[in-house]
Amino acid sequence: MTKFDEATQAIRVDENTYDVCIDPGYAIGGPLNGGYLMAVILRAAVDASPFEHPVSQTAQFLRSAAPGPAQVRIEPLKAGRTVAFARATLVQDGVPQIEGLITTATLHDVEPVHAGEAAHPMPPLEECVKLPDPKPDSGMTLNAQMELLFDPPTIGWLKGEPTGRPESRAYFRMAEPQDPDPYVLALAVDALPPVVFSAGARGWAPTVDLTWHLRALPAPGPLTLLGGGRLISDGWFDEEVEVRDSTGRLVAQSRQLARVGRG
Amino acid sequence: MTKFDEATQAIRVDENTYDVCIDPGYAIGGPLNGGYLMAVILRAAVDASPFEHPVSQTAQFLRSAAPGPAQVRIEPLKAGRTVAFARATLVQDGVPQIEGLITTATLHDVEPVHAGEAAHPMPPLEECVKLPDPKPDSGMTLNAQMELLFDPPTIGWLKGEPTGRPESRAYFRMAEPQDPDPYVLALAVDALPPVVFSAGARGWAPTVDLTWHLRALPAPGPLTLLGGGRLISDGWFDEEVEVRDSTGRLVAQSRQLARVGRG
Numbered sequence: 001m002t003k004f005d006e007a008t009q010a011i012r013v014d015e016n017t018y019d020v021c022i023d024p025g026y027a028i029g030g031p032l033n034g035g036y037l038m039a040v041i042l043r044a045a046v047d048a049s050p051f052e053h054p055v056s057q058t059a060q061f062l063r064s065a066a067p068g069p070a071q072v073r074i075e076p077l078k079a080g081r082t083v084a085f086a087r088a089t090l091v092q093d094g095v096p097q098i099e100g101l102i103t104t105a106t107l108h109d110v111e112p113v114h115a116g117e118a119a120h121p122m123p124p125l126e127e128c129v130k131l132p133d134p135k136p137d138s139g140m141t142l143n144a145q146m147e148l149l150f151d152p153p154t155i156g157w158l159k160g161e162p163t164g165r166p167e168s169r170a171y172f173r174m175a176e177p178q179d180p181d182p183y184v185l186a187l188a189v190d191a192l193p194p195v196v197f198s199a200g201a202r203g204w205a206p207t208v209d210l211t212w213h214l215r216a217l218p219a220p221g222p223l224t225l226l227g228g229g230r231l232i233s234d235g236w237f238d239e240e241v242e243v244r245d246s247t248g249r250l251v252a253q254s255r256q257l258a259r260v261g262r263g
Numbered sequence: 264m265t266k267f268d269e270a271t272q273a274i275r276v277d278e279n280t281y282d283v284c285i286d287p288g289y290a291i292g293g294p295l296n297g298g299y300l301m302a303v304i305l306r307a308a309v310d311a312s313p314f315e316h317p318v319s320q321t322a323q324f325l326r327s328a329a330p331g332p333a334q335v336r337i338e339p340l341k342a343g344r345t346v347a348f349a350r351a352t353l354v355q356d357g358v359p360q361i362e363g364l365i366t367t368a369t370l371h372d373v374e375p376v377h378a379g380e381a382a383h384p385m386p387p388l389e390e391c392v393k394l395p396d397p398k399p400d401s402g403m404t405l406n407a408q409m410e411l412l413f414d415p416p417t418i419g420w421l422k423g424e425p426t427g428r429p430e431s432r433a434y435f436r437m438a439e440p441q442d443p444d445p446y447v448l449a450l451a452v453d454a455l456p457p458v459v460f461s462a463g464a465r466g467w468a469p470t471v472d473l474t475w476h477l478r479a480l481p482a483p484g485p486l487t488l489l490g491g492g493r494l495i496s497d498g499w500f501d502e503e504v505e506v507r508d509s510t511g512r513l514v515a516q517s518r519q520l521a522r523v524g525r526g
Contacts, residue, residue, distance in 0.1 A: 055499070056472050056520050058321040060348045060364055062341040077362050078325040082522070083471055085323045085362060087350075099340050099348060101323055101364055103472050103520070105499075112496035113523075114429060114462050166377060199377050208346055209319050209366050211474040213501060213520050215494050230505070231478050231513045233375035236318070236368075238476060238516060242493070250494045253501060255518060257319050257366070257476050259345070260376075 002178045004145065004187070007036070010044035016074045018044035022092075024067035026187075027141045031064045034207045034256075035190030036142070037090060039183040041100055044072035045088040046182070049104040050079050054182050056103035058211040065090060065097040107217055115250060119226040119242045123151055125171055131155065131193075146191060147173050148225075157197045166195035166229030166237060173222045180218040180245065188243055189254035192227045195239045196260055199232055203261025212241075212254035221246025235260050265441045267408065267450070270299070273307035279337045281307035285355075287330035289450075290404045294327045297470045297519075298453030299405070300353060302446040304363055307335035308351045309445070312367040313342050317445050319366035321474040328353060328360040370480055378513060382489040382505045386414055388434055394418065394456075409454060410436050411488075420460045429458035429492030429500060436485045443481040443508065451506055452517035455490045458502045459523055462495055466524025475504075475517035484509025498523050 007023035020043075026036035038059050046054055075087040083105045090098040122128075128149035134140035151169040156162055172188050173180075180188070189212045194205035224244040229237050237260055243252035270286035283306070289299035301322050309317055338350040346368045353361040385391075391412035397403035414432040419425055435451050436443075443451070452475045457468035487507040492500050500523055506515035 058364060058472075058474060060340065060366060062348055077323065077359060085325055087362065096340060099350065099364060101321055101362060101472070103323060107499075108497050110497050112494055113464075114427075114492075114495040116428075116493045164377075165379075201376075209321075209364070211321060211518070213518070215499070215501070216496060229377075230379045230516065231375055232377040233479060234371050234373050236370075236478070238478070253493065253518070255474070255476070255516070 002176050004174060004176065004178060004184065008039045008043050008183055010040065010047060010072055012047065018072040020044070020070050020072055022065055022067045022070050025141045025145060027139050029139045029204060033142050033190060034059065034061060034210060035187040037065055037098055039186040041072050041088050041090050041098060042102065042183055042186050044074055045086055045102040046104060048074040048076065049084050049086060051084050051104040051106050053105055053107045054102055054214055055105045055107065056211065056213050057186065058101045058209065060099040060209045061207050062099060063095065063097045065092055107214070109217065118244055118248065119228060120169060122169060122224055125149060128152065128171055129155065145175055147175055148191065154198055162200045163198050164200065166199045166232060168192040168195045168198060168227040170225050171222045172225050179220040180223055182214050185214060185218065185243060185252045188223055188225055189241045189252055192225055192241065194258065195227045195229045196232055196237050201260050205258050205261045207256045207258045210254060210256035212252055214252055216249055216251045218245035218251040219247045219249065232260060265439050267437055267439065267441060267447065271302045271306050271446055273303065273310060273335055275310065281335040283307070283333050283335055285328055285330045285333050288404045288408060290402050292402045292467060296405050296453060297322065297324060297473060298450040300328055300361055302449040304335050304351050304353050304361060305365065305446055305449050307337055308349055308365040309367060311337040311339065312347050312349060314347050314367040314369050316368060316370045317365055317477055318368045318370070319474065319476050320449065321364045321472065323362040323472045324470050325362060326358065326360045328355050372480065381507055381511065382491060383432060385432060385487055388412060391415065391434060392418065408438055410438055411454065417461055425463045426461050427463065429462045429495060431455040431458045431461060431490040433488050434485045435488050442483040443486055445477050448477060448481065448506060448515045451486055451488055452504045452515055455488055455504065457521065458490045458492045459495055459500050464523050468521050468524045470519045470521045473517060473519035475515055477515055479512055479514045481508035481514040482510045482512070495523060
């Protein structure tokens with residue numbers, strides 16, 4: 001069991017309640033990473049489902065969950081022959097932190113009928129670059145859990161050279177070797193720096209809601225995260241992330257609605 | 264009040280319950296159009312919210328609601344200074360039909376900081392074409408509520424010439440003149456024929472879940488619906504619709520996960 005598996009563990013305490021322990025190792029400054037919290041919720045929801053794979057997860061980020069004990073409450077909504085639907089809420093000290101809907105099914109390893117091109121080509125891995133290590137007192141503990149190697153122009157904002165477009169692209173793998181699975185994908189879809197940094201924005205960009213779809217089970221090896229956005233307006237932006245596995249297959253698609261930071 | 268406004272009316276009966284009446288005029292064969300049902304739910308959710316605009320709506324389609332009386336049950340989850348979150352469930356005869364999460368806020372009419380290009384260019388309106396009228400006994404009552412003028416290649420499948428890619432693009436307006444608003448947009452994001460028809464699939468393609476975001480309030484005039492998809496595999500497909508208003512502004516973005524029809 002990897003550290004990530006442990007940090008996302010959900011222990012059933014009754015038919016619809018799971019005990020979890022929010023790990024401080026997934027913080028982005030003060031708050032915890034939303035993708036990590038989605039992975040925690042997903043563990044409980046998949047355990048409670050008659051199906052194996054979370055084909056869809058929506059999360060509304062009501063509040064900022066803190067490290068420590070919490071519960072995931074599952075409300076099964078309907079289970080059919082192909083698909084099951086459930087509500088899943090992350091609760092801490094009796095207060096809902098994240099509200100969610102999860103759809104589960106069973107995916108099979110088959111050849112796609114149609115597979116579009118990747119959202120954006122990536123340069124080879126050896127031309128990609130890491131972010132500098134965060135300052136020890138920055139509270140950016142998330143960075144130590146994963147390795148991101150960026151398409152260089154998409155982190156030009158670090159040296160004051162944003163591309164002017166919302167974009168962020170990187171190869172991704174867990175720091176502790178682990179084959180990607182749906183829980184790693186939940187982390188991956190929210191692992192990039194906000195795409196608006198590349199358009200010149202700064203500051204914490206809180207996710208309001210996020211929906212992602214699992215499209216296929218990922219092959220072992222590094223993932224590719226292709227992040228972009230269509231519109232930055234009125235303090236709001238959308239961030240879409242397409243995740244490809246090491247064979248180039250589309251394995252996950254996400255869109256989040258978030259607030260532009262105040263710098 | 265237009266027929267669509269009437270068909271989506273939600274009457275508050277207590278703090279968290281609204282009476283609605285599902286109109287048979289929005290059917291696609293047997294089932295009712297999902298976008299219409301989302302608009303009904305949205306009426307109740309926006310009425311119950313402290314904010315004016317539904318910036319995000321997720322719907323899980325548990326069952327096929329039937330024409331006739333139903334209720335929308337609202338559970339307010341959190342209201343902050345900028346955003347409010349709620350759960351909204353469409354219930355008929357005591358049985359949940361659609362489960363949903365809705366995020367509301369107030370959008371302002373401002374110039375975007377960044378606005379990407381449209382997903383795909385459209386030919387001029389006069390080069391676009393209608394679908395043939397449905398057979399009177401087909402139960403396709405939805406078609407009479409709206410006018411869709413298609414980018415011709417994207418309905419080539421009608422004469423056995425699919426483009427081979429998941430795509431569907433059309434100009435959209437209500438048959439009864441009405442300026443587009445968020446409720447019309449909820450209908451619009453699910454108004455195109457399934458994008459998989461253009462990739463050679465046939466038959467009813469049931470939506471499993473759909474999330475859409477309202478990005479700006481639409482200007483009067485026809486909308487443009489740009490539909491596509493990334494992957495058709497294992498009986499599943501994604502359909503993304505980008506909605507532009509008559510000024511070209513991005514006003515809505517949706518993604519649905521659906522099942523390929525067997526037809």
